Amino acid sequence: MLRQYELVERVRAYHPSVDEDRLNRAYVFSVAKHGSQKRASGDPYFSHPIEVAGLMTDLKLDEDTIITALLHDTVEDTLTTVEEIGAKFGEDVARLVDGVTKLSKIEAQTEDERAAENLRKFLLAISDDLRVLLVKLADRLHNMRTLHYIRSEDKRRRIARETMDIYAPLAERVGMYEYMREMQLLAFEQLEPDAYKTITGRLAAIREEGGDQLIAVANAIAFALEEKGIEAEVEGREKHPYSIWKKMQERHVSFEQLTDIIAFRIVTPNVADCYKALGVMHGRWKMVPGRFKDYISTPKRNGYKSIHTTLMFDRNRRVEVQIRSKDMHRDSEVGLAAHWGYKQSERPDGQASWIRDLVEILETSQDAEELLEHTRMAMYQDRIFAFTPKGALHQLPKGATPIDFAYAVHTDLGDRTVGAKINGRHVPLRTPIDNGDMVEILKSANQAPQPSWLSYVTTGKARAAIRRYVRHQERSELIQLGQMMYEEIVDRLPTKIGKKALAAAVERLDIGSEDDLMHAIGMRRLSDRDVTEALIPGHSADWKDRDYPGQDRAISIRGLTPGVAYELADCCLPVPGDRIVGLRRKGETVVVHAIDCARLADGTDADWIDLRWGPDSEGAAARLRITLQHRPGSMAEVAGIFGLHKANILNIRLVGRDGPFQTFEIDLEVHDLQHLMRIVSATRASDAVAQADRVYGD
Template sequence: MMRQYELVERVRRYNPNTDEALLDRAYVYAMRAHGSQLRASGDPYFSHPLEVAAILTDLKLDDATIVSALLHDTIEDTSATKVEIERLFGHQIATLVEGLTKIKKLDLVSKQAKQAENLRKLLLAIADDVRVLLVKLADRLHNMRTLKWVPPEKRDRVAQETLDIYAPLAARMGMQDMREELEDLSFRQLSPEAYESIAERVSELRQGNGAVVQEIERELKDELERRGIAAEVKGREKRPYSIWGKMERKAIGFEQLSDLYGFRVIVGSVEDCYRALGVIHTKWAIVPGRFKDYISTPKPNDYRSLHTTVVGPRRQRVEMQIRTRDMEEIAEYGIAAHALYKDASGAPGAMLSHESRAYAWLRKTIENLSQGLSPEEFLEHTKLELFHDQVFCFTPKGRLIALPRKATPIDFAYAVHTDVGNTAVGCKINGSIAPLVSELKNGDEVEIITSKAQTPPGAWETIAVTGKARAAVRRATRTAVRAQYAGLGRKIAERAFAKAGKVFSEDAVAKGTPRLARTAAEDVFAAVGRGEIKTEDLIRAVYPDWQPPRAEDRTDRQINGEGWFELKRGHNLKFKIPEGAKPRDGEDAERLDAIPIRGINGELPVRFAPEGGAVPGDRIVGILTPGEGITIYPIQSPSLQSFEDAPERWLDVRWDVDELSDGRFPARIIVTARNAPGSLAQVAGAIGDRGGNIDGLQMRSRSADFHEMVIDIEVFDLRHLNTIMADLKAREVVAQVERVNG
């Protein structure tokens, strides 16, 4: 464990004017406060805040941040209070520590709501002082480095949260080294086999290509020196998670990757950046479409650099990044390298009048996310806003709009202004009429066509990529459907309370709204109608002592007073059956299984599109048919065109399937196979070998040489379906395979 004087020395290396007495007091106070507490590893708990402080000294942060790191768990995990810390260390440090403290006594029913409210509190604290974020990221990094000591059942949750929130936050703040380490540590926990496989392949490649890397470094540096450009050149291999992400994104194998190594060229000035680019492009052939100028157009996180890919020695594709030393510092440390809270001497607490683009973006995002979203929406939209990949588009007047990868003109319209998005009816991309669902590309000029008579369809929420657009669509359509959802939710609640033997009243529900993270009873009923709040959670919010019936006390099947047919124990969907009807003996339990889709409450009958089904991984919508229930369609289904004039019937739904679930979902494919003996057996064998289940088969003659097989199959998810289709295409008897989207 680091000694007191060692910590002081680490700070003094970059800040000779450090307040040694302040650091000493914080060290001793935190050590005494945590006392005999131990971490899961058996180490003294104080070793954790000490390591967090050490990570922040590597980022060369001010005294107040280092002290806050030492104290960051004292309010949460010891008897220390904010008042005491403010008395001993001042208001600034006390505020930072309080901002890092989770809300302990959240009286909320849902774990997701608790997570969202703690995240909301953290982001609001970050908006006041970015140093809260820097300490939190260092805290998460050390927790990930010691993840092996965490109970196994919690590791995946911590790793997934890191991948969803903290790594993207680090990326948005330009802290690439920290982002990459967080991603790799999460990837190693969540996909250990894939991580080890890629790490092993990279190691083999490193041994085989070591000479190539040195050759490129030497040749490039010599060439720049001959042209009078002093430069530092260093090679760097991609990390496993980055490699995995590219393989997944482009659906390619490891052998097809061409830029596993990148080279940084560090020069003295912006002018030298463009001169070095000219030298590189003169010496080696450029790969078309791979040049990006982030110096003239910086990324929102302040990242500046020239990117190009060339065909280098031995016909190897080589990725080059050209930047100045100042740009390199910001690329590595992001907002921590920015003089946001340090003066020239690095004195603690000094604030400058300007703020970085990254921090300005964060403040604006937090402001947008705080406008009346439910906890679930807040968590979802925060994740959406944090993803880093960008495309840069322009308005007709030349205004630059930065959007996430795969953004559409709908996202563009809402980025311009909420009113523009709400009234959008069409668009022009580079002067040509295009659908509002088109995927935008770098450099596109987008013109939005509007109409005051337009209101955004609810289906846009499933198409939009940005959190801002999704939130705006949801707000705009909420008023139109609120009464419908609230009325449905109220009836569901009344029936649930009666079944539980509890008195239902809107006043009682209103008093229980804080435990459901809602502000009014009408919000609760609407959430129940949408399926966002379970009726069991609602009853517990009103009657905290109530417990749902135990599984062993439930009958497998029963008809209740409302004519609803309950499924096998443990299932959560109910199907309406005609009055007076009885369950059929031997009814197929698989077909009556629960459909784990978020956004649909358990009291509505649900079915899949009859001509093609839907599987996890598809972007889906639900269509409500009064008296019949909800039908789930893939977003690309042509059948949805018949519902375009009835936006009130469109429901917001999401898959909510556990990765380890063994549930299967319906899909339909058409296989064109040679008319030869054994062709059907080969097709069925390919499906069976990949774990698919054939649910129905229809043979259609196409010609004397080929015939079509219309096959209904059951699969786990979209990836499983694509694997089966790829295996079928590889069979010699198969000429074509296509999926049916009914």
């Protein structure tokens, strides 16, 4: 543990004008407040915040951050208040300590809710000041170093999992790779102890057997650079054990099959020498295609810069080489912390862009599970680079689509996307973007986010924005549907109902507002009897269920969106023109069936609502079963009939063979029942078709 004078001397070494008295008072305050508290190791508890402060001095952080590290547990673990810290050490320190304290556990909630709430508070705190994150990462790193003292295996694994899932990715996102690697290694040891022992044992054996080879390769690289007059430091190292295990899992290979477990780093004085060194490497040894990345010209989102390449040395041995300048090397080890030193002028302005994205996700996520899902998506995945037509660069996770790209540029652009071009070619919106692609987004003021996009977007920002719109649209349309159902209920009452009775009903039901009432009716959280009783107390005793069906009172679903306010049943695939009825179960949207659907008999637990399509209803999917003669051109002839009648083919499935005949089920997009019948008639008239009928779903 650092002694008081040692801590002060460390800070003075890079910040000669530091307020020593203030540092000393903070040190003494932390020791006094934690008093006789002990850690799992048996050490005095105050040794922990002092060691965290020592980690902050390694990063050459400012005075307020060092004091925050000393005091970061006092509010959570002692009787100290934020106000007391503010009075003794200033409002900035109080704000930082309060930010670090935001991750205090909320025991009353479920595991996911607790994790989400911790993450929510933490993200808000770091969006205000990144120093909160730096202190918290150092706090977690020191806790991981002493994790083995905790007796409970379950507790150790829980802390290790939290570290692997949240803190290591956060360290990577701010470029603190040393912190990230050590956290991953310590967590890996707890989560996969057998794999940890096996891989570290293999690495130790390689070290004993091939230590001379490591030196030989490093010397060969250094000699090749020296021959060309390039000054550089060359260092060889083994790959990180967790990184090796991850590659084994992803590639489904054994340890022996991995060929790039050794990496070398070349550190040059400046950027120009980086590219000179790269030329020497590629001129002297063959490079492995597909394994070259230039993060100097296109840095990672966290600011990381370096050139990565893989070379073939003697005996076809693959060797990974990283080339960077001294400044890049410093930044790669401590990331954003390198810009948060004691010199105010070096500090970065504003939030990191990825933190802005996380805060936007935070504001739009509906529940704990959604927040954790979106945040993990934003933090974890490997990145690619794509360009706008004007050359602006955007980083995205692997597998990202044009929808993800549009939302990365601007939320409004994502909302209005109708199409995309990749490298000048029109592509479907679900097309994955490759590294280096130029993406042009086509938009329309009349477009809105589609629920179907959720099946293929990969970024948390895009998913959160789409879900936010769908939730808003769903509520709006369910209010509209509930209003129509309310009017139908009121029509059956023996007396007219005015605004006063409606307001009284809202109050009796304790439901908030008229819109909330209509939404509850649309979602069947209230039955017709409940609404009647709230409007005219005592009247529900005389209520008689309506006779079904009653087409004269049918509710029009015109203007409502399929999949939002209602769903078309897969069992009968109704189309406009079919006689329809809705089944409404508690907490679910209305499911629309054709009147002769066999599945309606299963709807005894649901309210039945008489529905009608309304004029100008949107088209729907219909299914045909067509038996064709098995000869060239038969399917083309049928497809031509569909095209002539302007019906889009949605899906084709072969369902049977019978000698010279084949039977297909074909899903078509049709306008209405008449449109469908014209298509069926035209199909039956074809010589290629033996039989054609409409079928009702599954």
